[in-house]
Every structure is written in C-alpha cells, then in structure tokens.
Amino acid sequence: MHLDDRTIEELGIGGEREMVARRHMDECAFCQARAVQLNDIRRSLTLIDHPAPTIDVTTLVARARQRRAPVLIAGAGALLAAALAAALPSSPVRRAIARVLDRHQSAPTVPRATVARGGSSIAIQLQDSIARVMFRSRQTAGTVSIAEAGGHALRITQIDGESVGYDVLPSGVKIDNAGSVASYEVRVPAGVRVLILVGTDTVFVTGPDHTAPRVIGLAAP
Amino acid sequence: MSGPTRSARSIFDENFPWVFRYVDRMIGDAAVAADIAQETFVRLYRRREPPDDLRAWLATVAHNLVRDDRRRQARRARLLAARAPEHTMADPPPDPDARIGDADEGQAVRRALAALSEREQRLLLLRSEGLSYRELGLILGLNEASVGTLLARARAAFQEALRAP
Numbered sequence: 001m002h003l004d005d006r007t008i009e010e011l012g013i014g015g016e017r018e019m020v021a022r023r024h025m026d027e028c029a030f031c032q033a034r035a036v037q038l039n040d041i042r043r044s045l046t047l048i049d050h051p052a053p054t055i056d057v058t059t060l061v062a063r064a065r066q067r068r069a070p071v072l073i074a075g076a077g078a079l080l081a082a083a084l085a086a087a088l089p090s091s092p093v094r095r096a097i098a099r100v101l102d103r104h105q106s107a108p109t110v111p112r113a114t115v116a117r118g119g120s121s122i123a124i125q126l127q128d129s130i131a132r133v134m135f136r137s138r139q140t141a142g143t144v145s146i147a148e149a150g151g152h153a154l155r156i157t158q159i160d161g162e163s164v165g166y167d168v169l170p171s172g173v174k175i176d177n178a179g180s181v182a183s184y185e186v187r188v189p190a191g192v193r194v195l196i197l198v199g200t201d202t203v204f205v206t207g208p209d210h211t212a213p214r215v216i217g218l219a220a221p
Numbered sequence: 222m223s224g225p226t227r228s229a230r231s232i233f234d235e236n237f238p239w240v241f242r243y244v245d246r247m248i249g250d251a252a253v254a255a256d257i258a259q260e261t262f263v264r265l266y267r268r269r270e271p272p273d274d275l276r277a278w279l280a281t282v283a284h285n286l287v288r289d290d291r292r293r294q295a296r297r298a299r300l301l302a303a304r305a306p307e308h309t310m311a312d313p314p315p316d317p318d319a320r321i322g323d324a325d326e327g328q329a330v331r332r333a334l335a336a337l338s339e340r341e342q343r344l345l346l347l348r349s350e351g352l353s354y355r356e357l358g359l360i361l362g363l364n365e366a367s368v369g370t371l372l373a374r375a376r377a378a379f380q381e382a383l384r385a386p
Contacts, residue, residue: 004367004369005373005376006354009348037376037380038376039375041345041349041379041380042349044326044330044383045330045345045349047326047327047330047347048246048280048327048330048331048334049242049246050244050245050251050254051251052237052238052255053239055233055255055259056238056268057229057230057233057234057262060233060259060262060263060285061229061266062268063263063265064258064262064264064265064267065266065268092336113243139342171267210262
C-alpha cells in the first residue's frame with residue numbers, strides 16, 4: 001500500500017502517522033518518485049510567477065474606509081433632491097411617483113415573504129425568473145445557500161449592501177454574508193424549484209413554477 | 222485617520238503574497254492581478270470583523286473578482302469586434318520563428334494550466350499555496366474525500382498537458 005498525495009505532501013508537518021509514513025517513504029521507490037512528481041508540479045508553477053508588487057497596507061485600509069463615505073453622501077443628496085422636487089405640485093417627479101404608485105396598485109401580487117426573529121430579518125421576493133433575497137439587518141446565522149433541483153445554472157447579482165464573497169456552485173449559489181447586510185438577485189430558470197437556506201436552516205421553498213412561496217423559519221442570530 | 226491595526230497589517234503580510242500569486246497564475250497579468258489582490262483586501266477591511274475561514278474567504282473573493290474581470294474583458298472584446306471595420310484583414314499566418322518562443326517552459330506551463338477546467342485550476346493552484354483539503358472543500362463546495370480525488374485528477378491532467386507537444 002502506497003502513501004497518498006496528501007500524506008506525501010504533509011510529511012514534515014508532524015503528527016502520529018509521520019514516523020510510519022517516513023519509514024515507508026525511505027523504502028518505497030514508487031512513493032519517492034511520486035514525491036518528486038509533486039515537487040516538479042509545484043516548481044513548474046513558479047515558472048509563470050511575477051514578482052509581487054510592494055503595496056502599502058495603510059493605503060488599502062484608508063481606501064476601505066473612504067469608499068463608503070461618497071456613496072452615503074451621494075445617496076443622501078439624491079434623496080434630498082428627490083424630496084424637494086416631489087414637493088413641487090407641478091413637478092415631473094411628483095407625476096412619475098404617482099404613475100409608479102398607480103402601476104403598483106394594479107399589478108398582480110408578487111409572491112413575497114418577510115420573516116424576522118431576534119433582530120435579524122430577511123425579505124424574499126419572487127417575480128418571473130428573478131428571486132430577490134434582501135437582508136434588512138445584519139444576518140449572523142451563517143452562509144446563505146440558494147439551491148435548485150434541476151442542475152441548471154443560477155446567476156447571482158448583488159444589488160446593494162456591503163460587498164461579500166459568493167460562489168456559484170453546481171448545486172446552487174453560496175453567499176458568505178455572515179455579519180453583513182446585503183441584497184441579491186438570483187436568476188432562476190423557469191420550472192425549477194427554489195430552496196433558500198441561511199446557515200443550515202431552510203427558510204424558504206417554492207413549487208417548481210415559483211408559486212406558493214413559503215417561509216419556514218429563520219435561524220435566530 | 223488612524224493607520225491600520227496590527228492585525229490588519231499581519232493579515233496582509235501573511236496573505237497578500239499568496240493571493241497575488243494565485244490570481245497572477247490564474248490570469249497571467251501581473252498588473253491586473255495586483256489590482257484584484259488589492260481589491261480583495263479592501264473588501265476584507267470593509268468587513269467589521271474577519272471571516273471565520275479567512276484563507277477560504279480570500280480565495281473565494283479573489284476568484285469572484287477574477288470572474289468579474291473576465292466578464293468585463295469578454296464584453297469589451299465583443300464591443301471591439303462589433304465596432305471593427307467590415308473589411309478587416311485576416312490574421313497573418315503563424316510565424317515559424319514564434320515556435321521557438323513556444324519552447325519556453327513558462328509558456329508551456331501556462332498552456333497546460335489553460336487546458337484544465339476552472340475547478341481543476343483552482344484546486345491545483347490553491348493547494349500549491351498550502352490551502353488544506355478542508356479549505357479547498359469549503360471553497361469549492363466539496364467534501365474532503367472528493368478534494369483528494371479531484372486534485373489527483375487535476376495533477377494528472379496538468380502533467381499530461383505539460384508533456385503534450
């Protein structure tokens with residue numbers, strides 16, 4: 001029985017199996033050759049490396065802190081301008097708002113669900129092929145997974161909030177948004193059942209035609 | 222404004238080199254890789270607290286940024302192609318002397334990497350940066366046993382592509 005790649009790579013780290021593995025390695029030409037191969041792979045990758053740039057970490061931290069300020073100021077400015085414009089009786093903004101309100105009153109009801117518990121809340125809205133998942137407060141339950149049953153590709157777009165990592169996997173979408181507030185849009189192909197989990201808890205399911213959305217519960221933070 | 226905390230600095234010192242190297246190996250452009258690696262850390266510092274699995278988080282965010290960059294590049298290429306004049310000259314035939322450059326080992330490594338699937342590339346590159354099977358499983362949504370199997374396949378495919386003429 002030969003050593004597996006992981007054991008060979010981790011020789012030198014220590015541990016219980018180290019002595020046994022080392023003894024085997026000393027006597028096994030096959031495993032010695034494999035160790036050389038693994039080393040060759042690592043070395044060959046270094047052939048395409050460029051030198052790492054010198055970065056001032058102070059600048060990066062400052063960038064991270066500054067980036068929010070202009071967005072907040074711009075948002076506040078836009079809100080103030082819109083409020084002033086809407087206050088004028090003959091303003092086009094006021095007419096536009098009225099038109100939007102009229103349209104919403106006559107629009108069919110969109111499946112939507114909101115649940116809150118322990119200070120954490122999530123709103124989920126399904127319309128046509130788009131599922132919107134909106135966190136209204138800092139969610140602390142863990143990773144959010146949006147899965148479907150048909151093996152179709154899901155496309156995810158962050159629509160607002162703090163920037164977080166996400167990954168599109170064959171089984172669905174995983175959002176690493178623990179401790180943050182953000183909203184997402186996920187394009188779900190028609191005829192696909194949608195399942196949303198926060199941490200390990202299923203909080204939302206739909207039928208295959210996106211009807212009958214049902215909130216099951218939200219993990220308490 | 223106060224400077225970075227000691228932990229922000231030590232996180233950066235410990236992780237920036239491998240994040241940059243990972244992205245650089247993925248895309249082959251040091252300038253873009255530097256931008257993406259920096260943006261990854263800007264996003265980290267915008268969080269109120271570091272994620273539980275820091276290295277897995279960094280690798281995932283860096284990869285998302287690589288994907289975004291590739292999407293932007295593809296869109297730009299499409300726009301340029303659409304705006305190109307109708308009567309463009311055909312590509313010139315390959316220069317026989319260019320094959321001498323192909324012999325360069327670095328180019329061969331890049332070609333071999335490009336021959337792998339995206340998942341194989343990520344497994345191979347992240348493992349070479351010392352990420353554990355558990356971290357690779359977290360990043361790629363795999364269990365540890367599958368990581369070993371898929372990593373072995375990725376290495377075999379890489380070696381085969383490297384040997385290919």
